[in-house]
Amino acid sequence: MNKKYLYEICSILIIFSAISIFGVQSDATNNSSKYVDECIKCHMENEMMPEHFSQTDVHWQKGLSCAGCHGGLSNEPDEEKSMSKSNGFVGVPNKKEIPEFCGKCHSDISKMQLYQPRITTDQVSQYYVSKHGKQLKVGDLNVATCTDCHTTHEILPASDTRSTVYPINVPNTCNACHGDSKLMEKYNMKANQVEEYSQSVHGIALLKNLDVGAPACNDCHGNHGAIPPGVESISHVCGSCHVNNMNYFNNSVMAQPFSDNGINSCEQCHDYHLIEKPNDEMLNVHESSTCTDCHSSSDEGYLSSEFMYNKIKDLSFLYDSTKVISEEVHIMGMNNIEIEYSLKKIKQSLIQSRTIIHTFDTAQVFAKADEGILASTNALILADNEIEEYFNRRLGYGITTFIFILLAAALYWKIKGLKS
Amino acid sequence: MGTNRRKFLNSLLSIGSLGALSAIIYPIISYLIPPKIAEVKVNSLKVGPVAEFKNNSSKIVKFGRTPVILIRTVDGNFKALEATCTHLDCLVQYKNDTQQILCACHNGIYDLQGRNVSGPPPKPLNEYVVSTIDGEIRITSQDERS
Numbered sequence: 090m091n092k093k094y095l096y097e098i099c100s101i102l103i104i105f106s107a108i109s110i111f112g113v114q115s116d117a118t119n120n121s122s123k124y125v126d127e128c129i130k131c132h133m134e135n136e137m138m139p140e141h142f143s144q145t146d147v148h149w150q151k152g153l154s155c156a157g158c159h160g161g162l163s164n165e166p167d168e169e170k171s172m173s174k175s176n177g178f179v180g181v182p183n184k185k186e187i188p189e190f191c192g193k194c195h196s197d198i199s200k201m202q203l204y205q206p207r208i209t210t211d212q213v214s215q216y217y218v219s220k221h222g223k224q225l226k227v228g229d230l231n232v233a234t235c236t237d238c239h240t241t242h243e244i245l246p247a248s249d250t251r252s253t254v255y256p257i258n259v260p261n262t263c264n265a266c267h268g269d270s271k272l273m274e275k276y277n278m279k280a281n282q283v284e285e286y287s288q289s290v291h292g293i294a295l296l297k298n299l300d301v302g303a304p305a306c307n308d309c310h311g312n313h314g315a316i317p318p319g320v321e322s323i324s325h326v327c328g329s330c331h332v333n334n335m336n337y338f339n340n341s342v343m344a345q346p347f348s349d350n351g352i353n354s355c356e357q358c359h360d361y362h363l364i365e366k367p368n369d370e371m372l373n374v375h376e377s378s379t380c381t382d383c384h385s386s387s388d389e390g391y392l393s394s395e396f397m398y399n400k401i402k403d404l405s406f407l408y409d410s411t412k413v414i415s416e417e418v419h420i421m422g423m424n425n426i427e428i429e430y431s432l433k434k435i436k437q438s439l440i441q442s443r444t445i446i447h448t449f450d451t452a453q454v455f456a457k458a459d460e461g462i463l464a465s466t467n468a469l470i471l472a473d474n475e476i477e478e479y480f481n482r483r484l485g486y487g488i489t490t491f492i493f494i495l496l497a498a499a500l501y502w503k504i505k506g507l508k509s
Numbered sequence: 510m511g512t513n514r515r516k517f518l519n520s521l522l523s524i525g526s527l528g529a530l531s532a533i534i535y536p537i538i539s540y541l542i543p544p545k546i547a548e549v550k551v552n553s554l555k556v557g558p559v560a561e562f563k564n565n566s567s568k569i570v571k572f573g574r575t576p577v578i579l580i581r582t583v584d585g586n587f588k589a590l591e592a593t594c595t596h597l598d599c600l601v602q603y604k605n606d607t608q609q610i611l612c613a614c615h616n617g618i619y620d621l622q623g624r625n626v627s628g629p630p631p632k633p634l635n636e637y638v639v640s641t642i643d644g645e646i647r648i649t650s651q652d653e654r655s
Contacts (some may be wrong), residue, residue, distance in 0.1 A: 266565065281636065302629075302631055325640075328628065331615075332615075332616040333613075333614075333615060335618050341643075421541065425575070426571070426574055429574055430571065430576065431597075433576070433593070433598065433600060434600070436597075436598065436599070437598075437599040437600055437614060440597060440599060440614045440624070441614055442601075444614065486536070486540065487565075490533060490537065493529075493533045494533065497526070497530065497533070499527060500526075501526075504522070
């Protein structure tokens with residue numbers, strides 16, 4: 090009897106222990122995922138949560154408590170102790186302190202590697218060489234710091250489409266300050282950069298077509314080390330994507346005079362924020378050429394532009410004509426495979442000629458355009474042959490049909506004659 | 510008996526005439542209302558004997574309407590990739606000095622697996638299957654293989 094009683098007590102104890110162990114573990118799990126620490130608990134109860142606080146914040150998601158940034162003891166319910174300076178509490182940093190405040194972790198590779206093994210930790214040092222950082226150092230509190238771009242308590246990784254620094258959102262993030270005309274006036278800056286950018290070839294690609302491969306503000310100006318590119322570096326900035334154009338230009342006869350006269354290489358013809366999609370009319374000296382900004386009708390540059398324009402227009406016209414005739418051949422049911430191959434060559438030649446313009450060397454442009462013109466001539470001959478073959482077949486078929494009908498009629502009359 | 514034979518011959522002649530008439534009318538109708546036949550798709554292409562291709566060289570071949578670049582790598586392996594750049598459809602070329610694939614239009618670079626590694630190309634080049642049958646190179650589309 091006693092034994093049975095002992096078994097029952099043991100069983101109850103085991104069950105209780107299991108419940109308590111698993112219960113504790115479960116609570117711990119919940120705590121670690123929701124971070125219901127003393128800071129949060131108290132601030133929530135008193136409705137004193139930071140403005141724009143979001144549980145999607147990357148730090149929150151990775152398990153960083155308030156104390157991780159603001160110091161203090163997150164497990165101490167006593168406010169006096171948890172928020173005491175002796176326990177490392179630093180509170181809300183002032184604007185000038187923010188870069189160092191974030192840099193406590195973001196400049197420490199041993200801390201950051203725990204979250205992302207390949208992360209860089211030079212953001213703060215880059216920031217201090219930027220215009221923003223330099224101004225902040227001299228006490229200008231109007232400039233952007235970490236939180237102005239990344240937010241304070243709803244920070245998301247740049248790869249998250251909701252993030253303020255996701256490529257498609259970057260222009261709007263920058264525009265929060267750079268679109269403020271009153272603020273920009275203080276720095277003698279225009280406040281329409283994003284407005285211009287959004288109408289540019291890059292802006293349309295990024296903001297309208299949602300092509301995240303298109304450059305946003307930071308792709309030209311840098312991220313944390315944001316500075317306006319100088320005269321020397323502007324071609325390198327554009328050239329980081331437009332490699333051929335940069336190389337052709339830098340090796341051209343125009344590179345030196347541009348440099349000597351302080352003319353911004355790419356910007357002079359293409360503008361900077363309001364970069365339109367380049368078109369052949371940019372060479373049309375009689376109407377809208379950018380060349381005539383410097384060249385007049387009597388000089389060599391003017392004539393070169395005119396020659397290159399005419400040549401490229403010819404090639405462009407030939408490409409369009411060949412494309413139309415190739416489609417006609419296809420609709421006729423004839424073989425246009427070879428014509429299509431020639432079309433590829435013409436298109437390639439046209440694209441390359443338009444790029445080689447940056448050499449400002451008519452001979453090079455003509456040589457490349459002539460390859461396309463030759464391919465187009467061959468394609469047009471092929472198309473003519475196919476069309477001729479089509480009509481020959483049609484004529485042959487007509488004649489054969491006529492002979493068959495004639496034969497059938499003759500046979501009919503012959504049989505009728507035999508009957509009578 | 511004679512009437513029956515004549516009837517039989519007349520029927521035979523009528524059937525024959527109807528057949529001949531159909532043979533004339535059907536092509537006319539087909540000509541006026543063409544049948545919707547899809548273009549014959551190329552799934553496989555013989556390129557030539559292995560011995561014709563030197564190591565570290567390439568050749569662009571016409572795989573139906575698609576240009577395909579066949580590359581023999583420095584170690585003698587074959588690789589076939591669509592030769593049209595994924596940026597603006599220019600023809601790519603093999604650079605035997607860097608052993609990469611270059612699109613000269615905008616300096617787009619792909620590695621030998623067809624992966625876009627630098628420049629404006631937004632995606633990799635499509636890959637084709639290369640096989641050697643009786644010492645001859647044959648290129649097959651991925652669809653055909655699957």
